[in-house]
Amino acid sequence: MKLKIVKGTRDLYGDDVKRFQYIEEKARQVFSVYGYQEIRTPIFEKTELFAHGVGEGTDIVGKEMFLLEDRRGRSMALRPEGTAQVVRSVITNNMMRQNNHLRFYYFGPMFRYEQPQKGRFRQFYQIGAEYFGVSTPDADLELILILRQFFKEIQLHEISFQLNTIGCQKSDCRPAYKNKLIEFLQDHVDSLCENCSNRMHDNPLRVLDCKNESCIAVTSEAPKIHDTVCSDCKDHFSELCHMLDDHQVSYSVNFRLVRGLDYYSKTVFEVFSDNLGAQNAAGGGGRYDGLFEIYGAKVVPAIGFALGLDRLALLTSPEKKEQKSVFVVGTDRGAVCKLVATCREEDIICQYDPFQSSMKSQFRQANKSGAWKVLILGEEELKAKQVSVKDMQDGQQTVVELSAVVGYLKKSVAN
RNA sequence: GCGGAUGUAGCUCAGUUUGGUAGAGCUCCGGAUUGUGGCUCCGGUGGUCGCGAGUUCGAGCCUCGUCAUUCGCCCCA
Structure with a gap:
């Protein structure tokens, strides 16, 4: 097939x-x-x-x-x-x-x-x-x-x-105009294209629309519908x-x-x-x-x-309106999924790398997705119940308590 | 329905002249002393050359057909 x-x-x-x-x-x-x-x-x-x-x-x-x-x-x-x-x-x-x-x-x-x-x-x-x-x-x-x-x-x-x-x-x-137009076209039928000379009787108005030069020349002189x-x-x-x-x-x-x-x-x-x-x-x-x-x-x-x-x-080309999105990276799949779920429940647009690749790769994904901030859940952060939040624009990174990260993000979005 | 042009990697295209192992750039994936993107460098994946016949020892290349795209005719949005 x-x-x-x-x-x-x-x-x-x-x-x-x-x-x-x-x-x-x-x-x-x-x-x-x-x-x-x-x-x-x-x-x-x-x-x-x-x-x-x-x-x-x-x-x-x-x-x-x-x-x-x-x-x-x-x-x-x-x-x-x-x-x-x-x-x-x-x-x-x-x-x-x-x-x-x-x-x-x-x-x-x-x-x-x-x-x-x-x-x-x-x-x-x-x-x-x-x-x-x-x-x-x-x-x-x-x-x-x-x-x-x-x-x-x-x-x-x-x-x-x-x-x-x-x-x-x-x-x-319109019927009166059609008759007038047909009458006029009949006198110039030799100058019309084949298509137009065929349709001038049943659909004379269409002749006005023809792109053929010779037809245009003829119809330029034709009676105008506005006058009729x-x-x-x-x-x-x-x-x-x-x-x-x-x-x-x-x-x-x-x-x-x-x-x-x-x-x-x-x-x-x-x-x-x-x-x-x-x-x-x-x-x-x-x-x-x-x-x-x-x-x-x-x-x-x-x-x-x-x-x-x-x-x-x-x-048209649509104006690009950027929606601020977040990308979670980390080594512990469970912890990453948990944080992703939390963000999404709070209506924060959130993505992650489903293939558990290297940190480098996860950051590449984040960059490609146009992420606004990356939430980093490494071993150190997990141990301390914290999240490193990296701004992808200026590269600045700050540490936030895991329990406070949603609030932090929402506050930042407003700015 | 009728003319002209085109069809090669995800994208843009070279290769067709003179038939002889399938190419480039971008994208994608990976790496550059192991927890960090973009820029750079290195490497890699990826193509029944639109499809089907024919000619030939051998076809991306030649022939025919077909499908699709595109520019027109026509018509309309």
């Missing part, structure tokens, strides 16, 4: 785990300041949940889901994203009955069957937030402020924040922009930003970093006022975002 890790997955340990923990910790902190509660949903759902919510025509649903069959032949999917699930949970648990608005955040692994590369995995981790029940731009603003605060908290400065509106489903809004959306969407967007200006949020409006999931409406945004290679999106989100309705539930306006934890981990 070959013990190999599955393609696009990885084991996280050592510094990787520290980075993840650091980011999660900061996220929890910021989310709780804004009144968000954690929600934990299953790692798999019925396939139809994602198919209906995210959209049958999207890449995620069309070719990237990990599908499995349960024992009765029902189709299940490992979750490719978080929003559909949180919405499902709000609906199945009837949460809006008792609340007119709700705030949730979540962490966890997501799964997409894609070609792995830098910052892109088949099992990847997201941090997400969803805000339900508020249709005014206050909610949009709040999520963007959370993002700003979070990035500040993890000391990530070199990111750019892009914003757009993609209108709503009303006939005089309905007055409601237009007001929503300009009000949001004013609010962002008012809060000194730096952002740029990118009319090419359209997002690949069907459920978005009005505001969409993405966060980019130049230090991520080809996968330069660290996070993204938007408003999805229509998703509850798609699921046959009463309409609830909502907005949310997701951040790629794996990608954030590539961009």
Whole structure:
């Protein structure tokens, strides 16, 4: 049996785990300041949940889901994203009955069957937030402020924040724009890349997102969605922009930003970093006022975002906070274990060398572990019921009564 | 799914040209007159050369396949 890790997955340990923990910790902190509660949903759902919510025509649903069959032949999917699930949970648990608005955040692994590369995995981790029940731009603003605060908290400065509106489903809004756009594209179809000329009819907005130079040249001249959306969407967007200006949020409006999931409406945004290679999106989100309705539930306006934890981990290095730890060395195993146990019971972080090696080796271990002080239990100390305490920073050594060593350490920690 | 690059010790990599006993640095372990770390010096452990076939007297090196990583396309987190 070959013990190999599955393609696009990885084991996280050592510094990787520290980075993840650091980011999660900061996220929890910021989310709780804004009144968000954690929600934990299953790692798999019925396939139809994602198919209906995210959209049958999207890449995620069309070719990237990990599908499995349960024992009765029902189709299940490992979750490719978080929003559909949180919405499902709000609906199945009837949460809006008792609340007119709700705030949730979540962490966890997501799964997409894609070609792995830098910052892109088949099992990847997201941090997400969803805000339900508020249709005014206050909610949009709040999520963007959370993002700003979070990035500040993890000391990530070199990111750019892009914003757009993609209108709503009303006939005089996105559908009208789509028609205008298709009409325009048809006149320039010869200049479009193969991919775009194929998808311009069923998904014309995606053409705006194409990186092909010739397509960019064409779409630069295309009608802009801002000029076509309905007055409601237009007001929503300009009000949001004013609010962002008012809060000194730096952002740029990118009319090419359209997002690949069907459920978005009005505001969409993405966060980019130049230090991520080809996968330069660290996070993204938007408003999805229509998703509850798609699921046959009463309409609830909502907005949310997701951040790629794996990608954030590539961009951040956790501040090193030293936890003062102690290392016990000695020749008498029993005495060493006893003192170690005593320290640990008193919540003093304590290690020892389990192999009873030479003093020299034990000190090497102590040094390697980054110990703050070494407690030395030699024959002389044992006889006198004392402990020599060596400070590993300055090398100074003092003798303390065995019975008083815990008190001594606790007092020293405070300094 | 499609292109390009790469795969040799725990890590970073040489060795491939011209096939002939597997290398370096760092890490790790041990020692430097026996109860004391870091620095220095000395020594040691560690590799089915990604995996599988083929050519050959002989393959880390040549050929084919395969898996993985990586950079792009695509898409997104």
